[in-house]
Amino acid sequence: MQSRNPFFDEAAKVMEQAIGLAQAAGEEAKSALRAQGDRMAVELDLVRRDELEAMRAVLTAEIAELRAELAALRPAGPGPSAPVSISPEA
Numbered sequence: 001m002q003s004r005n006p007f008f009d010e011a012a013k014v015m016e017q018a019i020g021l022a023q024a025a026g027e028e029a030k031s032a033l034r035a036q037g038d039r040m041a042v043e044l045d046l047v048r049r050d051e052l053e054a055m056r057a058v059l060t061a062e063i064a065e066l067r068a069e070l071a072a073l074r075p076a077g078p079g080p081s082a083p084v085s086i087s088p089e090a
Contacts, residue, residue, distance in 0.1 A: 041048075047055075
């Protein structure tokens with residue numbers, strides 16, 4: 001036979017509320033930490049991985065185009081080709 005004890009019912013309700021509060025506090029802390037990390041990344045002028053990957057893909061395609069262009073400009077002959085020097089612009 002099971003009896004209902006008001007003390008245990010109240011204790012169960014309090015513990016349930018405490019667990020809910022702890023979970024909410026954990027989520028709040030996680031979002032605050034994430035926001036702080038995002039702010040630090042902006043202040044340090046860092047980029048996100050997806051932006052880096054997109055830029056890498058664009059630059060890889062551009063390099064391939066430039067290599068093809070360079071190959072088309074090189075003389076087609078058995079002699080040594082002149083070295084291409086790239087000077088930095090000031």
